[in-house]
Amino acid sequence: MKDIDRRLFMKLAGAAGCALVLRPDLSFAGEIDNISIAWMTDPVTWDPNQRLSPDPQSILKTVFDQPLDQTPDLTLVPSVVTEWKLADDGLSLHVKLRDDVKFSDGTRLTAEDFAYTYHQRFVKGDQVDLVVGFGVVSDIEVISPTEAVMRFSKPFPTAAQWLAFSASYIVSKAYAEKVGIQGMQTNPMGSGPYMLKEYKRDSRIVLTRRDDYWGEKPSIKQLTFEIIPDPTARLAALESGTVDIAMELSIRDVKRLQKSGNFNAIANPIARIIYVTIRADGTFADRNIRLAAAHAVDKKLLSKAFFGGEAATIDFPTVPGMPGSPKNSSFAYDPAKSKELLAASGYSTDKPVTLSMATTNGQFPGDYDMARAIVTMWEKVGIKANLTVITEAQWYELNASGKLPDASLFVWENGTGDPELFTGHMFNEEMPFATYRTPEVTARVKPLFSEPNYEKRIKGYEELNAYLIDEGAIIPLVQAIQTIGYRKGPTLTPWANGGIGPFAIKSA
């Protein structure tokens, strides 16, 4: 695997909401001249393969095409790639491409560009996060301008899912060779439905529609992303009429906008989970303590307190409806049972078990307060947690070096719609993201990474998720929500993963 920035790899989860382009169904009469969206962060780079960060994916997807696309329920559908077939041994993926896709400079997109994006870029040493998923590509055979075979150094059953994931956009080989990586970072040229018209870093992005786009033409002629990091300022931009849509508002503002006469707002559940990680050693080596900690957390109360009741509680390290989610299974909030389990190990409220817990402060809204609430819930049953604050960057480092506290509050995203990026990455001890590391869990999860049969693999994850909860190996809390405010008039249909894009805006 080529070198990449590890912190960016960790952001891949954000793709859950943002990698998949949200297709809100905003209905207008006729074509729309301009839609302005208040967005949280600048893309940082216009090289679409460079970063796995979730936030820019929706913007990148307007300029670049992905080989495969996803429906709201994360089902893979054709895009530039019209057909794909994974070999039975998972060691190759045969793809067929459209023959009518053009980059905005008029040149045709071919299998050569596909091969360049998913293999040659790594070989020549480009520092791109795309290598995280496709570093296993050993070769891409170009059979014709519209046909190619990806070959992998080891079975890659989720190759198709990764083709629809963050940073997975086809770039022009000729353009890349002409302008180099620095040119690609500043002057994007893609095959997507829009072209970059104006870019002021950390301020504004203006995109104009391509009338020669191969796919369905969006109704919006011009898309403007106003980069506004502060949520209050985003709300102000919406209320002052500067923008039509504002992303990621506070839940309090969502409730207020919902009651207002001029605006609408939604809290959209996305493929991101908030959970407490558990170490398999130390205090939590005792299964009773692990399960006691899990039973003591009132998730419904957390959702009500921090998300206005809009966040769905979860009992498994996945989101409702995602493949791999055990059916007809749940985990109860039961503080009495917690006390019982602790008593069996010799602990009580008078003689509490002590452990360490870490939390971020500002990684997501309410993280620190949520951690404090959990500590309080634990205290009531006989678990005394010493809470410390760490940054997101520190979480990765401490986890990789095995120095993370006994428990930590964290967030994880998954835009692939496949359980590998949830349970697989969170529990494979050969990957640096695993916190709960035991030979038993590794023995269960590793084979799933190379299982080419989809049904068998998903079944494996269902069983693994059930096992993990039974063992108290993780405490899933809630499914995260994405909040969107928008001016009245249009209707907005929530998308399963919180990107935002132009295609769901259609003429009335």
Next chain:
Amino acid sequence: MIKALLRIVARRLFAIVPVFAVVTVLVFAALRILPVDPAQMSLPPSATIEQVEAKREEMGLNKPIWQQYALWARRAVAGDLGESAQYRMPTAKGVLERLPATIELAMCALVFAVVVGVAGGILLFTVRGTALESLGMALTSVVMALPDFLLALLFILVFGVMLPLFPVNGRLDPGLEVPSHTGFLLLDSLLTGDVSIVASAISHIALPVMALGLAFSPTIVRVLHSSLINTYQQSYIRQARLRGLSDREILFGQALKNAILPVVILVGTQFGGLFGGTLLVEMIFSFPGLGNLMVKAMQTADLSVIMAIALIYCAVTLLFNSLADAAAYLLNPKLRTA
């Protein structure tokens, strides 16, 4: 006098160098103490311990800290401030791109603060001894208690939403292009000769300038007010009255030029605080300057960017302190004969 002034300025600027060097050492050491491993952060998640160690060796992180600092300093003098882990481009490039915006914002805020502060101080002095003076003092206390970022949010609410008089984000209206000649948008806008562009640039910078400047101006009001009161107790003011000069002539012709001296020193020494205030104000108004960049760098532990921006803030503070000393020298004859 000019020669003496230049000598003063040169001496002050020369004195900045060792102070700046000490600050670079302190900032460098502080960032190294942070529990963030730059080597590990720049490698793929699947990196082995051996790979991390090799990277640490390559980055010189295993060397004694003083050698690491020497390596950084040698590169910094040549203009190489390292590479941004977040942007994957030279730190110097990213920082220099944003520096003009912050300088422009800070200077405009300073001018605003001085104009409002001086006018307010004079006004407060002219109503001394009345209820209006008490009211004015109370008002300055209230404004002083409000931090600049809170003022920014209040301005957004009042002037951006309730009375939408000003835009709340960015530097220009969409669709407007300004060729960059000086790097400073206001100046470049003026050079276009296009009134709509100039108006757009001014309206976008208005709220951030007011938020930043207003947080600073009450201090100027109070210092000038107090200084005028002290100045008016001097005998030459009594003599000026006996000579038949009007109140206006006494205030503006005699007293103000002496009373303004503490304000000049104040502006020079406090400018660093105003410049530092750009951090949050830029973020709130999505003003694409150094403050915005610094907030992102802190969130992502982008150490080379944090270091570069911290040093710029330090350099600006030191420079303004020196300029304040020079201005004091110019304005106060006693300093020239000392």
